[in-house]
Amino acid sequence: MTLRVSTTYLIDTLQDARARTLELVNGLDQVQLMGPKISGVNPLRWEIGHIAYFYESFILRQLYGHESVLGVKADELYDSIAVAHDTRWDLPLLSMTETLTYMKDVLDKLCEHLISNNEDGLASEQDSFIYQFGAFHEDMHTEAFIWGRQTLGYPSPNFSIANDASPQRNLGSWPGFVEVPAGRFKLGASPDSPFNFDNEKWAHPVEVNRFEIAKAPVTCSEFAAFVSDGGYQKKEFWSDDVWAYMRDNAKHHPGYWISTGVDRWGLKQFDKIIPLPDHAPVSHVTWHEAQAYCHWAGVRLPSEIEWEVAALGEYDSMGNLSFTKKRRYPWGDTPPDPSRANLDGRALGCIDVAALPDGDSAFGCRQMLGNVWEWTADTFNPYPGFEADAYQEYSDMLFGSTKVLRGGAWTTRSRMIHGTYRNYFEPHRWNVFSGFRVCKF
DSSP states (O other), X not given: OOOOOXXXXXXXXXXHHHHHHHHHHTTOOHHHHHOOOOTXXXXXHHHHHHHHHHHIIIIIITTTOOOOSSTTHHHHHHOTTTSOGGGTTSSOOOXXXXXXXXXXXXXXXXXXXXXXXXXXXXXXXXHHHHHHHHHHHHHHHHHHHHHHHHHHTOOOOOOTTOOOOGXXXXXXXXXXXXXXXXEEEEESOOTTSSOOXXXXXXOEEEEXXXXXXXXXXXXXXXXXXXXXXXXXXXXXXXXXHHHHHHHHTTOOSOTTEEEEETTEEEXXXXXXXXXXXXXXXXXXXXXXXXXXXXXXXXXXXXXXHHHHHHHHEEEOTTSSEEEEEEOSBTTBSSOOOTTTOOOTTTTSSOOOTTOOGGGOOXXXXXXXXXXXXXXXXXEOOOOTTOOOOSSTHHHHTTTTTSEEEESOOXXXXXXXXXXXXXXXXXXXXXXXXXXXXXXXX
16 A cells, blocks of 8 residues: 555655756756767656656556657657667657657646545545656656766756755764674565555565674775775686676776876766765775675675665664564654755765764664665565566566665655665666675674
8 A cells, every 4th residue: 555645745746856857957968968879878858758758658648548748659759668778869859848848748737637636635545656656766767867967977966955065074984893683574665654666565574693784885995995905806806707897898996986196096976086085985886896895805795684674673672683663764764854864966975974873773874875875785586475566667677687775875865765665786787876885794
């Protein structure tokens, strides 16, 4: 089930998601809005049209029988399942002006439907789910727009809610490990949670052994020690196929690091190069790079179960892992705010791992939501009894071929992230805002 929410909340959410989309495309010229044909990003002009198409297809057309604003060409242009990635640059896309008009027309119809079909001001359970899903889908794409701007070296985005995070970039490291007790735990989302994606369903009991997990993600300075020690030149830290790829492509450090001298690094951040932020979490690393670091450091990635336990678990009255108590967020059940998590793009980048102690979990883990997505050891697979939601392809197509990341990044919208949220990417992806924390053996 999905909790019913007010139509006002849904309309405000749709409009806020759209405002973020427009902030991310404003100021880009026609060439930048298309960009080069490369993997890992879409042409922005196609992608913003796809956002409107998604709302129109899944809500207005499939649920409520509306005709497409664009007619039959909507499916031919903007269906992300049917339209192959490499063809999206070559389609007869709408002009930018036409695309923005299409987006506005669809948004207006969505709001009109909500108001006319929910006279008591409370959306139906179906509308509460699908409208939030649509807005969160747009939120996912605005995060992709940010990593797209990073990948292509476009200027840093200009967000109206951005603030000065420099004090949080001068707080240093947060070293050490915490011990998490053994016990039984309910992995996954509870049916009474406000909103859940299909791959979170449903909470089910798992057995957990005692483990030790880092208080914070691996920092840039910690990863730089691995690079300095020749970690990228030592075959024993890498699988054979990844080692061959790195050798053939002369890969010796994370993709956005720029050498500025012997064991000195700069970091490419959008269209600028800044000094490597030593105490920020390392970001834009692949699952393979995280694994190689772990082999070098004598540690390991947490399992997905361990990550969720460390983030959301609590002690019982005997000091063991509670089976009956579980938080929605690391700090409790209060939704995220800037004092607890670096989200929503406010900081326009990562902050030091020692920042935001108010966001600590019950066991003392910091920044398990926000700042940087965290790779886990596990392959993305369904929970017992999995059933796909309205967007059949959201999870199903990626089971078995991707690795699980948890926790969100500074780019992630706070309204959609929660402790049981599961993200997933191919283990070779590095242009997303991905880092990791480690466990002891």
